Amino acid sequence: MPPNPNNNPVLDLPTVEEVSFDDVSDTGLQTTGAAAPDTQYLAVLGKQDISQLNTSHGLAAMNLGQRLAFASLLIESGMVPKHFNTPQKAVLAFEQGEALGLRPIEALSRLYVIDNKVAMYAELVRSRATRAGLRFRKTETKANVYQLDGNGQEVLDEAGQRIVVDWRWTMEMDEWINSKKEYVYTLSRTYTWANGEAGLMRNPVWKKHMDNMFFHRISCDLVRMHRPDVLLGCYEFSELADSSPNTHAYELDADNNPVPII
Secondary structure (H helix, E strand, O other): OOOOOOOOOOOOOOOHHHOEOOOEOOOOEOOOOEOOHHHHHHHHHHOOOOOOOOHHHOOOOOOHHHHHHHHHHHHHHOOOOOOOOOHHHHHHHHHHHHHOOOOHHHHHHHEEEEOOEEEEOHHHHHHHHHHOOEEEEEEEEEEEEEOEOOOOOEOEOOOOOEOEEEEEEEEEEEEEEOOEEEEEEEEEEEHHHHHHHOOHHHOHHHHHOHHHHHHHHHHHHHHHHHOHHHOOOOEEHHHHHHHOOOOOOEEEOOOOOEEEOO
8 A cells, every 4th residue: 555645544444354453563552353343443553653652742643543543542452431432432532622621541531422422521510610710509409499379479278388389409600710709600490390391300310319410410501601611512421411312321429420321
């Protein structure tokens, strides 16, 4: 095959059945066995030399073929999250991670791909929000919402007790500029909203961990409404998982962050 003067990736890859990696001598990398269907881009390893790449410099020094090769190597190592099961998904995370200031390996541990969209884990959202001068505070947790009449007065039952018709969660987001609190934003969400309009209570995680899930959702909504630059068009992981037409189950880890069940 003639040399590629533009240093672009070679696209005429062999089929999966033709690929074997007992020895990839021209890259200095060793691997064994035939490529699985979802890792056929390991064939790029035989065509792109990545042995001298300095990955601490991020993606700047890599062309597309080298990024696919690097992603393939990481996947083959078994040391990256299992949901990154194709080089294409990993490269998508690399690209979004670069925009967020993450090195490639950080992108694989702090981002998630759902239906070809990149989502941040909750801890990354909060980390970026903190660096942007934002602080969150719960002001109401499962607060009672009482029935009101047409004049806005509370309705009492036969025993003279107020009638609870809903629960409400409220958070404040403070924005600090030059060590001074400049703005305070407030947002409330109710159980009726989550159970009806948003359809979130179908998820057992929401039913079991309502306080934590409302905290994640309201804080992300506040950021998206008032500081969208923090998210750069991304969503928090559970937001995409909850709205995906496919099944993306998750649970809360020890720090109450939503994480996928693989």
